[in-house]
Amino acid sequence: MLGKLNHVAIAVKDISSATKTYKNIFGAQVSEPLDQPMHGVTVVFVTLPNTKIELISPLGENSPIVNFFNKNHNGGIHHICYEVKDLELAITNLIKNNYKLIGDKIPKIGAHGKPVIFLHPSNFDGTLIELQQE
């Protein structure tokens, strides 16, 4: 069931500075910053040979990552995203086994235009996991 690691999202305070580090110090391929008002974040994609890193910084007052910064003042790894072959089946299986989802259990269209759902960190050793339809 578990497919590729789609991305690791890293919450950063200063996306311009973090992007420069990945570009100039690591020599990584980085995108231009992209505002995603629907998701309350600005994103820079760092392309690695086998997956990608998403540098995210808060956008707007109601950004969903503001709470994360209240607990992690310097930023840090925010979540990991796994691809699954059948998201609906995955959700059914998780609910049947009493795993908590975030929100109303209905997949939303994520930042990549595909259905996604977030799993509650309390069931996954404090790790926020996003599942994305392949």
Added chain:
Amino acid sequence: MLGKLNHVAIAVKDISSATKTYKNIFGAQVSEPLDQPMHGVTVVFVTLPNTKIELISPLGENSPIVNFFNKNHNGGIHHICYEVKDLELAITNLIKNNYKLIGDKIPKIGAHGKPVIFLHPSNFDGTLIELQQE
């Protein structure tokens, strides 16, 4: 310079329970738990199609991840590991640009038998980064 994402390490309290979740709920391919006394952790490898997840739990009283649990009682994503083509060159470049390394700036042999070094989270938005020779 920046190569593949070699792994994401997730610190878990109960490695048996976390392994069961990845195996039974996600249907992922998981290894047997492996004690690594030199690194103060027990590790389970979760194989994904494009990279791997390492579930790590403390081994011994001087485990280097005990501090992490003091700050993150439920566990969480501990570090990410990038591969680099030339670790010595990467270290020289980081030092030249005033980035802090953890320890004495000399690569150690990591859990995969290859030279590794850890970069200080203060330079990377709170993210602990391991660089591993390809």
